[in-house]
Amino acid sequence: MIEVGKANFDEEVKQHEGVVMVDFWGESCGRCMELMPDVVALSEKYSEQMKFTKLNIAGNRRVAMGQGVMGLPSMVFYKNGEKLEHLSGEELDAQQIEEAIQKYI
Amino acid sequence: MxxxxxxxxxxxxxxxxxxxxxxxxxxxxxxxxxxxxxxxxxxxxxxxxxxxxxxxxxxxxxxxxxxxxxxxxxxxxxxxxxxxxxxxxxxxxxxxxxxxxxxxxxxxxxxxxxxxNPRVLGIKGEKEFTAKGVSYCATCDADFYEDLDIVVVGSGNTAVEESVFLTKFVNSVKMIVLHDEGVLDADRTAQEQAFANDKISFIWNSCVDEICGEELVNGVKVKNLKTGEITDVECDGVFMFVGTVxxxxxxxxxxxxxxxxxxxxxxxxxxxxxxxxxxxxxxxxxxxxxxxxxxxxxxxxxxxxxxxxxxxxxAESVLEAENDTLVAFWSPVDQKSLELMPSLEKVAADKGVKLVTVDTYKSQNIAGRYEVKEIPTVVRFSNGEPAKRLDTPEADQLESLF
Missing domain, CATH: 3.50.50.60 (FAD/NAD(P)-binding domain)
Structure with missing residues (x-):
């Protein structure tokens, strides 16, 4: 997964042609840390079909808020720079993320 | 399998x-x-x-x-x-x-x-704005709200403790409380911390009627439960601490x-x-x-x-036993049980059957299964099934089990 932040968010996500998912996470978000191994596994499984990135909100709070993300965990899908879906909530699990991936690839 | x-x-x-x-x-x-x-x-x-x-x-x-x-x-x-x-x-x-x-x-x-898990109330806008200004986890999301104004829903220990924690980040916390002025569900220690904190204020007798915003939350509609009056309160986030399910x-x-x-x-x-x-x-x-x-x-x-x-x-000593067994449901704290025990041992020895005791003081599990209401109760089991039973028998009645 590509690390994105304020320096490269536009280039890696907004200007990307095709589907890209951003995993917004933070070290103090237990649920994010729980989900991380699953997200990495999914990124490997679907690496051929779409792009996977992650954004640590430490230092990138404004970028996240600019994308309408104000809570963790958040998985946001984009296609050709357009936001498709924002998955979030305590109950978010790997299965829901995989369903979304399958929907957009 | x-x-x-x-x-x-x-x-x-x-x-x-x-x-x-x-x-x-x-x-x-x-x-x-x-x-x-x-x-x-x-x-x-x-x-x-x-x-x-x-x-x-x-x-x-x-x-x-x-x-x-x-x-x-x-x-x-x-x-x-x-x-x-x-x-x-x-x-x-x-x-x-x-x-x-x-x-x-x-x-x-x-x-x-x-x-x-944290309870979701189902307020209008709550689901729509989850992770866009509605949060259930202070430690996860506090960073987003640095120098912003938030509303906290709930007044239990979690609500109060997390509000105090959030004041390290945010500009202000307004707690929306169902109860009359001065009444919180949290314990005394937590209450005192909240009342002493300059950044925390309270809206009493109220609940959140709707969470509003465009892409992100920009306010809530607060309903006064006594007057029914609805007031708009501007805020950047809503933290929900209303118990768990x-x-x-x-x-x-x-x-x-x-x-x-x-x-x-x-x-x-x-x-x-x-x-x-x-x-x-x-x-x-x-x-x-x-x-x-x-x-x-x-x-x-x-x-x-x-x-x-x-x-x-x-299972081993009764249900799967080859020969008949004599089962006594008893309790070592019951006088009648204790008195019957020597006679039971004698009858079992005379008939050549094994005596199995079930202590109902320790566990009601098996006694309950055979609907044993009173002790002592003595049952002769044959092929894993109760064959004959006596509830609170006298010593001289035990012979009739055979």
Whole structure:
């Protein structure tokens, strides 16, 4: 997964042609840390079909808020720079993320 | 079909992990199922932990890592899967667990520690703005709200403690409280902290009617419960701390649940299904803390071990016995039971049958199955079935059992 932040968010996500998912996470978000191994596994499984990135909100709070993300965990899908879906909530699990991936690839 | 475990523990929070330590240390073959990739449950999401005795300073995740290491030391097997159903095989001793991945697992006893999750009220806008200004986790999301204004819904310990924590980040906290001015559900210590904090103010007798915004939250509509009047309150975020709901959906219709869906347990943590126990926040109980969950786990583990011993002893010495047996339901604290014992021993010896005693003081499990209401009750079993029975017999009546 590509690390994105304020320096490269536009280039890696907004200007990307095709589907890209951003995993917004933070070290103090237990649920994010729980989900991380699953997200990495999914990124490997679907690496051929779409792009996977992650954004640590430490230092990138404004970028996240600019994308309408104000809570963790958040998985946001984009296609050709357009936001498709924002998955979030305590109950978010790997299965829901995989369903979304399958929907957009 | 899988091998039969002594115990399957469902859920790897403080209750489940504590049960794991006791089960595995007691040499029981133990499997712990956890639905998410990390064990630790709600505790692993708590940043500040100050009230686990003996642990003066630690974080929730760090303590839960120690619990897990302790389980591993004694040989608990861990598996990641979500339980979708619980039932029993014929006879009731072997329990079947169905999982989301389609597996069926078998165990002689089950300890349920599936915990609870934050309650969603279902206010207009709540779902729509989750992670866009609506939050259920202060430690997760506090960073987003630096120097912003927020509203907190709820007035229990969690609501108050998290509000105080959030004041380290935010510009202001407005707590929306259902009760009259000055009344919070939180304990005294927490209340005093909240009242003394300059950044916290209160809106009394009120609830949130709607959460508003465009892409992100920009305000709430607050309804005064006495006057019905609705006021717009500007804010950048809404934190919801209105209690928890237990994860017991998969148990509906199988074991008895209390109000709110919590599992009803007795003093041995046993549920309405014999051999199935509850531990931690998922139980109907007075205090939900890491330390009480750990206590529940220990009780459930020891009770599970006793249950298995009792059932296996019963099956072996009575149900599967080749010859007739004489079963006495008795209690060592009952005078009549004690007086009858010598005569029982004599009759058993005379007839050449084995005498099996069931102590109803220790456990009502088997007595309940045969509807034994009074003690002593004596039953002659033949081929695993009750053949003749006497409730509270006199010594000279025992002959009539044969």
């Amino acid at each position: 899988s091998e039969v475990y002594d115990v399957i523990i469902v859920g790897g929070g403080a209750g489940g992990l504590s049960a794991g330590v006791y089960c595995a240390r007691g040499k029981m073959k133990t499997l712990l199922l956890e639905a998410s990739s990390n064990t630790g449950g709600q505790c692993a999401k708590t940043s500040e932990l100050e009230n686990y005795p003996g642990i003066i300073e630690s974080t929730g995740p760090a303590l839960m890592d120690r619990f897990r290491a302790h389980c591993e030391k004694f040989g608990v097997e861990f598996k990641r899967d979500m339980v979708t159903g619980l039932s029993t095989e014929e006879g009731g001793f072997i329990k079947r667990i169905e999982t989301r991945s389609g597996e069926t697992l078998l165990a002689k006893s089950v300890i349920i520690g599936t915990g609870a 237990p994860n017991t959906g998969f148990l509906e219709g199988t074991i008895e649940l209390a109000k709110g869906g919590y599992i009803k347990v007795d003093e041995k943590q046993e549920t309405s299904m014999p051999g199935v126990f509850g531990a931690g926040d998922v139980c109907d109980k007075f205090l939900r803390q890491v330390v009480t969950a750990a206590g529940d786990g220990a009780v459930a583990a020891v009770a599970a071990e006793r249950y298995i011993q009792e059932e296996e002893h019963w």
